[in-house]
Amino acid sequence: MTEEFLQRFYALHYVYPKPLNRLQRLMADDPELGRLTYRPPNEWSALLGISIAQAASLKKAYADSLHIPFDELYQKHKITPISYFHSHYPESLLDLIDPPAILYAKGDTRLLLAPFKIAIIGSRKATGYSRAAIQTLLPPLIAKKTVIVSGLAVGADAMAHQEAIDSGGRTIAVTGSGFLHPYPKENRPLNNIIEETHLVITEYPPYMQPLRWNFPMRNRIISGLSKGIIVTEAKEKSGTMSTIEHALEHGRDVFAVPGNIYSPLSAGPHKLIAEGAVPLWNGGRVLEEYPQLTEDL
Known part of the structure; x- marks a missing residue:
């Protein structure tokens, strides 16, 4: 071009x-x-x-x-624009009905080319149960160089990113605003770490505010990047479940962590299991679904 x-x-x-x-x-x-x-x-x-x-x-x-002067503007803010014809643009995103035209990136853009990426999502009100589940699930995945994808929201997303970092893995955060308006404020320190040593991407130009309707759009990128989606805690009707809808539309595998039958945050995963999602209690179970991708990693 x-x-x-x-x-x-x-x-x-x-x-x-x-x-x-x-x-x-x-x-x-x-x-x-x-x-x-x-x-x-x-x-x-x-x-x-x-x-x-x-x-x-x-x-x-x-x-x-x-x-x-876009080149100067983006260089000043350490942003790499990855257009749909860029060598680091993930081919899997082009399978979407509405692929992002540009991914604005901060960090190691080579992570977009990683062959095995798994998303972890869940409630913004995730409890210690989600944290414990993520701490159990991630080590086998990270041992096989799995890149962990999530949305940098409070709750399960932040837990997944933080555990990937703490365990020596790599993570990609997909956000719903431009880089001049990082969101949410609670995750600003985590956002900074991921920008510096992992990867943050957004389809929105730097000036874009975190508008409400940006986040459902963000969810399709999370599922589009990933081979499979792991759901920890989620209500039956939630933004988490909208990500799963995108995943199913694009043929992605869905894994769900069973939970306490008395918790409303278990309703989402249990519904998914009833509808055919793979019940998950260890990371090795995820790897079993992709032997051709993980055996040589």
Whole structure:
């Protein structure tokens, strides 16, 4: 890809941070985006399914953003933009209906190429039971160089990231905001550690606030990166379960940790087990599902 195209692509995503399938509507007959500034607002409107007023505003914002020195901006903040054609962009994400157009990354981007990644998710109100389960599950996985993926939320996500770090493993955090607005505040120290020695990624430009609807979108990246998803504690209806919906849509394996039958946080995993998820009580059980990927690691 030429530097000119990259500048145009970065500028478009900066003002219209949508998945690749949305941006490609503008690229179908203009793959280099060379004519984008000349398209009238009514064409933007028709292609993107937005009002003409919105299209006119977006076109102006795009024209203005073409003058932003993105390479300098991202280098200043130690951000690596990984576009869908970048060598470190995970092929598995292209299987999604709506792949991220760009992954903004801080840390070791080589982790995206790791052959075996497993996600661990659960409730933001996870108890000590989740912590104990994660401490039991991770050592066999980390011994086989499994990269642990999660969403950096409070609760089970943070427990998974922290245990991976403490056990000498590697972890990827997928966040729902731009790097200038790390979220949540409670996990700022953990976020900093992962940025410096592991990997944090987001599909949102640096200025993006942690908006409520960003997080369901974030969940599809967690499942898209991973071979399988482990669920610790979760209510029957929760954001955790929405991640599982993405996982099932994309053919990912689901593992669930059985819990106390009297705890509402066991309802999610028990429902998943009843529907066919693999009940999990040790990390070795996960490895048994992927002998072709783990036997030589």
